[in-house]
Amino acid sequence: MLDYLKELNEVQREAVVRTEGPSLVIAGAGSGKTRVLTYRIAHLLKQGARPSNILALTFTNKAAREMKDRIGRVAGENVARYLWMGTFHSIFSRILRAEHETIGYPSNFTIYDSSDSKSLIKTIIKDFQLDDKTYKPNVVASRISMAKNNLITPMAYANSPEIRSADKNMRMPAISEIYKEYAKRCRLSGSMDFDDLLLITNLLFRDHEEILKKYQERFGYVLVDEYQDTNYSQYLIIKKLAAKHNNICVVGDDAQSIYSFRGARIENILNFKNDYPDHRVFKLEQNYRSTQTIVNAANSIIARNKKQIPKNVFSENALGKPIKILSALTDNEEGFLVAQEISQLQLRDHYQFEDFAILYRTNAQSRIFEESLRKRNIPYKIYGGLSFYQRKEIKDLLSYFRMTINPDDNEALKRIINYPARGIGQTTVGKLEVSAVSNETSIWRVLTALPEINHSQVNKGTATKLMGFVALIDRFQKLSQESDAFETAKTIAEQTGILKDLYNDKSPEGLSRHENIQELLNGIQEFSISAKEQGDPDKLENYLEDVALLTDQDNEKDEEKNKVTLMTVHSAKGLEFKNVFIVGMEENLFPSQRQGEKATQESLEEERRLFYVALTRAEENAWLSYANQRYRWGNLDFCTPSRFLEELDERYTEGQVPTGVSGRASAEQSNVSYSSPAQRFAQRQPSSSFKTRESQNILNKKLVSLKESGRAQDTFQGDDPGKIQAGMTVQHQRFGEGKVLKIEGIAPDLKATVFFRTTGQKQLLLKFAKLRIKS
């Protein structure tokens, strides 16, 4: 048997070697689905398939990179690099660039991120003189996104009575018009949003058979990871591409479908059987990731969902330790407890920091953990949230890059036309935009036409400033043709004055912004070097493409090793860590409930799947924590522990499992069946009733304030100095746990030499250090 096939169990091996025909691998978490995909590709290559004939779609860029590395080790790096492997968005953006003439876009189209989309929607709402309190840009954006993911074009949208009446019921009858205008302005800006990358690919394949045929021919093998989270648009692309050779292999787990809010449909898995009658199903049952305790606990949770494909999952790993429940009085204490557990475990069992992950339901929860980890000098990294590339200074510089690549990009232009300040006011920009809209062109084209037309709208002084800006961008464009990404980026940072502007700002924020820009430039330098080494294109546009297509799970600083990972449960999909903390286990947080929205059976089951995903990330140990009080939206909330804590079979837990979690029956009432995309789309509207559990809260409040007065003192009083002796283990508020090596001096000025795991040896004055004796 070939060596690499020995690293698989029997069913996995069968799924790997059966390369021809449609295959569905459907299996629980940690059972080796991703491993099967990876080995299957390696096997194909070993059997002589050409890498450029293999299309493999992953959920994140990071996953694609890791798979490529693994395949490279089996089949050779030089082969692996020619695979079509990446996220849906990155693969289809590549195809759209190649076919740009057919779709009527420039090949250098830029990609709008969600904040660009929202800003454009805001502009349109304003231009239409609609009220942005009624037309909330977020809601409008999500309606448009859902429409695109269900392949509903602006015209189809306008023609659907079902959708129009749903909009009317939401008091936003003009969404249809906004959508149309939005699509038009994106096109005039030579820009696509994320959903366009899929929608326009679909339209391309629908309307141009010869192009579809070309790609059908090319992709002899199509493979998809995390198939349960594909949306309709992705589903259809895959189906079309695989139609010729029929060699399609999808792997997924219906119990881990967690992206329905982005239009993902479990039905895609269920329909596979109808779409490919001659398919084979492979069921993997052994979980290789987690202890038996974790696997069994996760099974006990997911069994409560009504809608699921039955499957077995078992582990033959060690039994493992029970899942520890941490109860905290406040969210701050929750942070403290988690950090404490990490530093204790890390010291006791010699874990690395990278062996720990803290998973939360919402990004806003990260702050508390950042603080508590910082206090103990525990290094950490955060995924998603307000990521590096969303910071103002970074987006500003990136906007210059975008303008350099595609000057029609209106959102980029509006951001930087007067940054750094060059005396071009809002009014001028407003006039230019009006002129662009009425002439159905981009702002850039209005600008470049200025000298030729006798423009009465801007005075001579302003016109000179505008021409200065045009000349600047022109210069960058020329530079970007001749130089590599780093050279171009560095010159842009210098010549725009951004570097100087931030350098002159000596405030701590200014300093940190300056450092961020330096960091971005370092990253671009690395990009340029590694592109050259590998013989890949190294221009600014190539760098920009990589950045624009990052997902929440692709940490910008992947080189960061040995740090605790902080991320949302959504981002953790597919990953694994030795130790996992799932925090904020409270009603309305996890399961989450959007304010003003009624919980349905469907939404609750999705939350439960999300909890299943979270728990199954853990290999050895898992903790579940909750707080009794938490600040949310600026208010102090009294929280009820999550129903999921009670649902866990207590054979697998340790610690105080709260009982009597109330007020949940209402959520489990209706049995919702699968509906058509259009019906579901039409139904997506917030409902109005939302009741707080006021009486429960008042009771909680009393209990908590009673408990709090006792417990708060417990935390750090530092009344132990007199008793501390050499050899003792002590706890320090910032440095965590340490061993006392020596005590010197005379009371009250006793000095201790302590060795801390986190920071090494320190000398501390006991009267100030507030050390607590641990043992």
Ligand SMILES: Nc1ncnc2c1ncn2[C@@H]1O[C@H](COP(=O)(O)OP(=O)(O)OP(=O)(O)O)[C@@H](O)[C@H]1O
């Ligand atoms: N046959 C095997 N022998 C040893 N280890 C295995 C085997 N199959 C899978 N593993 C290991 O088990 C872990 C889980 O595998 P993998 O990530 O492929 O599972 P998955 O089904 O894709 O999980 P998820 O549902 O979370 O995406 C990995 O560390 C993998 O290397």
Ligand SMILES: [Mg+2]
């Ligand atoms: Mg996987």
